[in-house]
Amino acid sequence: MTWPAMMQHRRTGALLRDDRGNAAIEAAIVVPVLIVLVLLFIAGARLSLAGQKTDAAAQAAARAASLERTPGEGQDAAQQAAEQALSGEQQACSSINVSADTSGLAVPVGQISAITVTVACRVPVGDLMLIGGGPGVRTVTSTFTSVVDAYRGRS
Structure with missing residues (x-):
């Protein structure tokens, strides 16, 4: 191999080993992954x-429903208490659904009974997806049971 051919071969090899521009390629790969995370x-x-x-x-x-005296009042109290607890500036719920089983308020005085309330909160997550809008909303549901005072007067 002649001297100029060897120099040309060394320059080509040096260019192949040159790492200029690697940071831009790494950033183009890593930044979207970090954004998604x-x-x-x-x-x-x-x-x-x-x-x-x-x-x-x-x-x-x-708890609010269990303190009422009639099933209708219990339904209203449960709805108001849930809305009050979920109202706020930093609440993630877009809509609220309250379902209360207040049949425990209809039993005679002296019998043990309970009130069960289920609250469903729809949480929007579609705004976090960059392309296509994402899955939209997720529903978070919670159920709680409160015992009714057996000797509390009822209407």
Whole structure:
């Protein structure tokens, strides 16, 4: 091999081993993955917070319903308590559904009974997806049962 051919071969090999531009390629691969991980973390935090608040709302609604004297008043009290517990500026719920079994208020005085309230909270997560809108909403549901005082007067 001649001297100029050897120099040309060395230059070509040096160009192939040159690592200029690797940072841009690595960033193009890593940054989207990091963005997706951050968005998944935010969605998980939003669902976790909604679950905790839904648990608290179900507990408050069941307790409020168990203090009433009639099933109708119990339904109203459960609805109001759940809405009050879930109202707030930083609440993740887009809509709330409260279902209360207040038949325990219809039993005669002296018998043990209970009130069961189920609260469903729809949490929007579609706004976190970059392309295509994502899955839309997830529903977080919580149920709580509160014992009715057996000797409390009822109408």
